[in-house]
Amino acid sequence: MNARTSDREPIDCEEALERLAAYLDQELDRTGRDEMERHLERCRSCFSRAEFERRLKERIQRGLVLDEVPREFEERIRTLLGRRASES
Amino acid sequence: MCKRHGNEEETWFAEAVLDLLPALLSGALSMAASRADAEDLVADAVARAWERRADLRERDRLRGWLFRILRNCFLSERRRRHARPHEISLSGEGEEDASFSLFERLHQPFLLWWGNPEQEFLNTLLEEDLERAVNGLPEHHRVVVVLADVQGFSYAEVAEVLELPVGTVRSRLARARSRLQEALWNHAVERGLKEPEARVRGLLE
Numbered sequence: 001m002n003a004r005t006s007d008r009e010p011i012d013c014e015e016a017l018e019r020l021a022a023y024l025d026q027e028l029d030r031t032g033r034d035e036m037e038r039h040l041e042r043c044r045s046c047f048s049r050a051e052f053e054r055r056l057k058e059r060i061q062r063g064l065v066l067d068e069v070p071r072e073f074e075e076r077i078r079t080l081l082g083r084r085a086s087e088s
Numbered sequence: 089m090c091k092r093h094g095n096e097e098e099t100w101f102a103e104a105v106l107d108l109l110p111a112l113l114s115g116a117l118s119m120a121a122s123r124a125d126a127e128d129l130v131a132d133a134v135a136r137a138w139e140r141r142a143d144l145r146e147r148d149r150l151r152g153w154l155f156r157i158l159r160n161c162f163l164s165e166r167r168r169r170h171a172r173p174h175e176i177s178l179s180g181e182g183e184e185d186a187s188f189s190l191f192e193r194l195h196q197p198f199l200l201w202w203g204n205p206e207q208e209f210l211n212t213l214l215e216e217d218l219e220r221a222v223n224g225l226p227e228h229h230r231v232v233v234v235l236a237d238v239q240g241f242s243y244a245e246v247a248e249v250l251e252l253p254v255g256t257v258r259s260r261l262a263r264a265r266s267r268l269q270e271a272l273w274n275h276a277v278e279r280g281l282k283e284p285e286a287r288v289r290g291l292l293e
């Protein structure tokens with residue numbers, strides 16, 4: 001079978017859902033991503049699903065990311081590193 | 089190594105570690121049982137990393153390398169506390185399914201949502217809901233969610249930190265996200281989030 005022809009075979013919804021996480025995690029190769037994007041352009045249902053999963057992922061990231069640590073803890077690590085540096 | 093070069097190396101190392109402190113603490117919080125344990129874990133890992141800093145071949149790899157040390161510190165501490173290591177995190181993993189989907193729940197037509205139910209769900213999601221849902225996950229699920237979704241690690245980086253095959257990371261992440269979505273759904277239902285009539289009233293007032 002010609003590889004190029006199979007590359008251009010459009011993917012169906014089942015395949016799109018299968019790949020959705022890897023797509024949003026940017027873990028697909030170029031071909032996989034292109035096929036996915038072509039499906040999302042055509043399929044409203046998978047597009048809505050992808051948008052929801054993407055926003056939820058962003059929301060989790062924003063909600064749980066730690067921008068800074070308590071000052072006291074940072075001091076503890078600074079002291080630890082400083083002491084090791086002066087010993088070496 | 090000449091003294092001056094050594095100093096430059098040490099300064100870089102210390103600064104780079106300090107920059108990564110929030111990420112490290114966040115990672116440690118996903119593993120340890122308490123905030124105090126998480127802080128001790130990071131301190132332990134930083135001390136160990138300092139001793140082994142000569143092993144770090146490329147500066148670009150510092151983050152993954154530090155997280156791997158952090159993970160190993162956690163595992164050896166856990167082994168020390170439990171004389172017999174219990175393999176809870178491995179048992180039955182194959183049977184857990186990854187099929188729960190918030191999106192599908194929100195799409196159930198009988199809920200009579202007003203407008204865009206998925207967007208509304210996200211808008212009303214509170215920080216404490218997220219924390220509670222993530223904290224409620226078993227440790228082996230929580231850690232992949234924090235590394236992949238919060239810290240933005242690639243599957244290969246998560247695999248390196250956890251010393252697992254990439255395929256295992258992918259399937260574990262799928263199960264972890266499914267359980268997380270299920271927990272968020274359950275919390276939303278508990279809070280009585282689905283009140284379409286009240287919502288409509290709110291819009292009309």
Ligand SMILES: [Zn+2]
Nearest residue numbers: 013016043046
């Ligand atoms: Zn589709």
